[in-house]
């Protein structure tokens with residue numbers, strides 16, 4: 083990333099100006115954790131296609147693995163993840179057994195002990211699974227794949243759901259990074275979102291993990307939640323600084339009650355409007371960058387300058403995957419568990435969305451793939467452009483078109499049509515070939531990436547996304 087596009091402008095624009103900007107770019111656009119995005123996956127790519135793609139993985143391909151656990155002890159009202167409240171241990175053990183069967187099946191189809199560079203446990207709440215199951219699944223992975231000393235193992239943790247046996251399991255699982263959901267520390271907001279969690283619980287969780295040798299800590303914060311105010315999120319961000327996290331993710335609340343029914347229990351009157359959301363985002367940005375010394379990374383991440391994510395961002399090596407921003411450069415991501423998404427050189431695949439539907443497939447020794455998409459040459463080119471915009475905040479259209487053996491003409495025509503308003507608003511520069519997003523444009527980067535999304539607003543494109551800002 084060049085330095086000129088981060089230094090010139092600031093987020094502290096006059097309130098009127100910001101109000102107009104937010105109103106102009108308020109539309110709903112994808113978060114681009116993949117391209118094409120998941121709503122465009124179809125049943126044309128099912129288990130047979132996935133089996134063929136696995137068998138064709140080149141011998142030297144290193145893998146990134148994602149394991150999805152769709153269970154929680156509680157259902158937070160804002161939650162947009164694929165999860166449900168399941169507390170029965172028999173269900174947890176049965177699901178762990180299914181994950182192990184799926185790992186065996188996928189490994190057999192790959193047909194060799196592939197090297198694994200990164201494992202990510204997500205959910206839901208992965209530590210819903212009994213400690214011995216978590217350890218057994220990791221042992222199964224180590225049995226079927228080759229792990230090296232540098233393999234990263236990350237896990238998402240709800241600080242209120244980490245009993246001592248699960249905490250001890252983190253060490254046995256060789257976890258290298260924990261990601262703690264914090265969201266907001268104000269009691270009134272916590273009450274409104276059905277997630278009560280004291281600062282002390284979060285702090286104890288971070289300290290215990292560190293004592294076990296977990297080297298890296300990530301925190302998740304959210305703005306735009308019901309009853310949130312700028313002063314409150316500022317206070318939350320300041321308290322979060324004391325936890326000395328290596329990385330902080332700052333998400334805008336995605337209110338999508340048409341997809342997540344439980345979100346309709348949040349009264350829309352209590353939600354901050356677009357201008358207030360923007361102010362909250364800016365306030366957290368200021369605390370993290372000015373008071374905490376964090377480097378802003380991409381749309382919504384912050385990392386300490388010596389963290390590998392900050393270094394990857396500076397070097398233009400940052401990647402975007404279903405887990406958000408990542409330093410993991412593995413060319414293939416294999417997803418295990420209900421709803422998990424895999425990304426292979428040939429395209430994307432997604433498993434059956436619910437635990438019940440997933441179990442039905444795995445119990446009959448099938449793969450659980452229900453949909454996906456095979457990438458065309460045009461998809462690959464646009465995916466690269468969108469990923470560079472989202473990660474580097476800049477892209478050279480000529481360079482990328484050349485890399486793909488494509489004519490840049492159509493891309494430049496797209497940019498020529500869409501970029502002027504971003505340039506006029508000081509959100510980006512465009513010299514006819516290279517787009518560079520300014521610091522002021524960072525919050526709007528999804529809208530700039532969306533210019534190159536050939537599926538957006540096509541006839542038949544029905545998905546409704548969360549707010550752009």
Ligand SMILES: C[S@@+](CC[C@H](N)C(=O)[O-])C[C@H]1O[C@@H](n2cnc3c(N)ncnc32)[C@H](O)[C@@H]1O
Pocket residue numbers: 154160161162163204205206207238239240241262263264265302303304333334335336337
């Ligand atoms: C899989 S979830 C949570 C992990 C863990 N269960 C927890 O609650 O701490 C990962 C993160 O997604 C974010 N998240 C969940 N729902 C969201 C929503 N509707 N909008 C924005 N961020 C959301 C939260 O910050 C959360 O920590």
Ligand code: SF4
Pocket residue numbers: 153154155156157158161162163165205206207240263
């Ligand atoms: S935020 Fe975490 S704990 Fe809450 S419902 Fe979602 S996945 Fe479960």
